[in-house]
Amino acid sequence: MLLRLLSPTQAIARRINTARFPVAVPFNTHNNLRFAHTMSSVQDLVENAIASNKIAIFSKSWCPYCARAKKLFQENFPEETPLVLELDLRDDGDAIQDYLEHKTGQSTVPNVFVNKKQVGGNDKTQAAFKSGELTRLVHL
């Protein structure tokens, strides 16, 4: 019924907007015409970040767990320069977070990857450091 009130373009956009990884079709959000991120561009960005960086941390700038994970690397692996993507500071941050959940089953940040392996959030990263697994991964 709702869709019948919309123009065909709006109806299609409304339906695509509900898709998990929308394709590049314009849709209205809060009266602003915006473009949905393509699944492949977000997927490529995340996969490239993981593949091209020894340490990749998907983070949010205000997140205390992220701060602890970033501090662990700064203090214990000062020679490394992790790639840190602050999802709250990016237009595509929500789409990246959705893709990470799809990929790893983890919906929270931080989401830490070392040498292409997902370590997990802060708790798992701290535990991996204590066990020696994190150091092993960093020095692969």
Ligand SMILES: N[C@@H](CCC(=O)N[C@@H](CS)C(=O)NCC(=O)O)C(=O)O
């Ligand atoms: N036990 C998790 C806690 C992570 C967590 O709760 N992160 C919050 C931000 S501080 C989160 O991702 N909330 C959902 C969101 O921001 O979308 C860990 O150690 O990483």
